[in-house]
Amino acid sequence: MNDQHVRLNVDGETVTLAASPSTSLLRALRDAGHTAMQGACEQGECGSCTVVVDGRVQNSCLTPALACDSAEVQTVKSLLQADLAEAFIRHGAVQCGFCTPGFVVAAEQALDSPDPLSADDVRERLAGNVCRCTGYLGIVDAVLEVDRSRRASA
């Protein structure tokens, strides 16, 4: 069924994915063994599959793989920075972890903001990602803390 191919760059590595017109980037990547991002709804509601495609945050479950020829795709693997990882651990932002790679991608994107983030800014920017375990406050606190420390050291 997957009779077409695209070449793209995933976290700095060139990969070739087999896909049909209806194959999502999420499925094509996972079938090729790139399992860092997850699919909890596969209809763009939960954010578990969040990646950055050519600089834009996208739900990879809604992105056709064949539309990603020559694209630069970044997942948690190349986006997670040590300070955010450390803050997620310290604030109890991870339980089952299924949502975590998507949250990390969304958080790193939120941290790209030109202006300092308030707690409500963070809540709004992470509202496209569902976490069922943590009640979110640890995640929000972790992102806020990293925002402050990065701006302080910038």
Place this chain on the structure above:
Amino acid sequence: MTTATASATGVGAHAVRPDVPTKLSGDFEYSNDVRIPGMLFGATKRSPHAHARLVSIDASRALAHPGVVRVLTAADVPTSNLLGHIMSDQPVFVEEVARCEGEAVAFVVATSQEFAWAALDLIEVHWQPLTAITTIDDALATCDSPLHPLGNVIRELHIERGDDFTADVVVEATWETGRQDQLFLAPESAVAYPTGDGGVTLILATQDLHTDQHQLCTVLGLPPDRVHLINSGIGGAFGGREDITLQAHLAIAALVTNRPVKTTYRRGESFLAHPKRHPARLTYRVGASSDGMLQFVEAIVELDGGPYASTSQPVLGSACYFAAGPYRIPAVRVDGRVVRTNNPISGAMRGFGAVQACFGIESTLDLLADRLGVDPVELRRRNVLRDGDPFPTSGQVVRDQTPLDVLIETCVNLPYPDVDAHPLREPGGTGSTLMSARTQQGEGFALGVKNHMYGEGVREYSWAGLTLSRHGLTVSSSASECGQGIQTVLTQIVNDAFPGVAVTLAAPSTYMKYSGSSSASRQSWMSGSAVLGASRLLLAHLTERLNVDSVAFEEGEIVDAAKRRSLNDVLGDDEISVEYEYEAPPTSHGVEAFGTGDVHVSWMFVAHKALVEVDVELGLCTVLGIATAQDVGRAINPREVRGQILGGIAQGIGFAFNESLETRDGLSTNNSLTDYLVPTAADMPPVAIAMLEFPDPRSPLGIKGAGEPSSLSSTAAIAAAVRRATGQPVARVPMRPWDLTP
């Protein structure tokens, strides 16, 4: 998830979870990440009807589809077509009658997941639709022609204490709760592979390895040593992974094809496949003296079980035993029943019947407080259980439990965290068109209570093993790590006994003995005690081996009165293995006719208060803040306890406002994440937490369960706050906009 190396420290520390680094990096292996070379893929053909007779299945067109290897039906089930957590009453595949939407009728096995899905539409199933029984009343009215051979009533429970059901002031009310889905984030997924000896092994994500194994052995006609289950990474559970969903289909497929077979559910079928929180109808009559002392509680507790039992029997027990809350009440009568309908299956979800009961009793007490002209918190102060009181339903004597006056005052005095004004915090959020003149604030309070462990006479035990070598310690426990942190808890307990020794956790599987389910807020107490016992045994072994009076560990070395030795010096190439089975204090089944007795090991208590703001014209609401006091006995890992508290509150908010799998004529109308809304970061209010630590003397480490309390009374407190803000009765959760407006 194979093994995890721990770096936690001891009990009471904010220890780092061993699983978190790989979860952050995207390397953690969940069951849907497991791949075995040469594996086939399965897809489940499901009933589109809530109730229908199966006339015929024709799979010939599906079998002709490229890549399709087999289509399995009831005819392929080796021994028994019946599954069940407690009662064997649910078919592996529909044989004669489908009794709910989504029930499995066939399983396609193909060379790719896409082929398997594509072939589903080619299986021609002829159904003869039957009348769907979709209400509790209709189920009770059709007992003479039940929808299931075992009858329409799964369990009835009558509890009665005391005999004076009169009082100065009496209130009556009926409350309803919805069908909440656990919505664990990782949809069901597993791989089964044949083991070459006629047996099968599954790599899966389950809360209860050995109960799954037992059911599969019955279905397959195989002994336990031919059927093994290994837990992979579990992406959340909350009760939704206590029952068999895909396990039997995969095991049969692997045995029939002699190949590994994998399947992963899509969200829509996940909603239909696993049992959800029981919808409840709770009818109360509560009486008090004019000075606000409770005189009696009468409750009728009715649960919609869906067509199959799952855990309905103990859920009903929980709903009935907690229907009168944590109060001192001279006379209590509870009539409970859980019935079969053709609605989606109900079963275990965090709080397990006690959530519904809490909403019922706490809501009724607020009505009573209004009638008496007493502050709702004051009414509770006057009536809460004290040491030596009989528990209101079971009559079990309350000893060494949470001082409820302290719990109440702690919660009442806890300030809500400050929040800045922001459109997100307004009723309806950023999409709202409201004008602030139309909003009203309200505050509500609720107390929650539930037992930890199973209770009602079920033998309660847990096994753990420890192996010490010069490389360190390996902890074996078949307790499922669903994300709640049991592996961290076990590591911390071991670290206290063996400071400085490297600890590795073996992947939980049925190659280990029974540690019981990760449910009922039981694992920290049960498996924590098992690991503690094994640690003491291991120290005793070393004492004997070294022929000294006692040994202790310091910085990874063995120290006795005279010497300090490395593990290598003492053990060389040897290993010492010990195992320990902890058994909790026994419970009994309630006595026939009255339901009374020592039915629980012990209880957990929690208080929530909520501050809400409601747009009283549009019926939109926002939770401005929540404060909670919870007795955790002993916080083994305060950070993770906080995580349990916040996560349960988020689910409680969801249950208050949004979360119910709705049905029309038994068919679900919102089984997707587009239509079934769960709280996001934008919906989560700030939460103030007071963790009380009154160790439970029945628990070797003083532990109390921390998983469920946060979901017990958060919903009830929010509903109380909305009533205060709107003056509306809010007789049902999830509440709808039209429940909030005149």
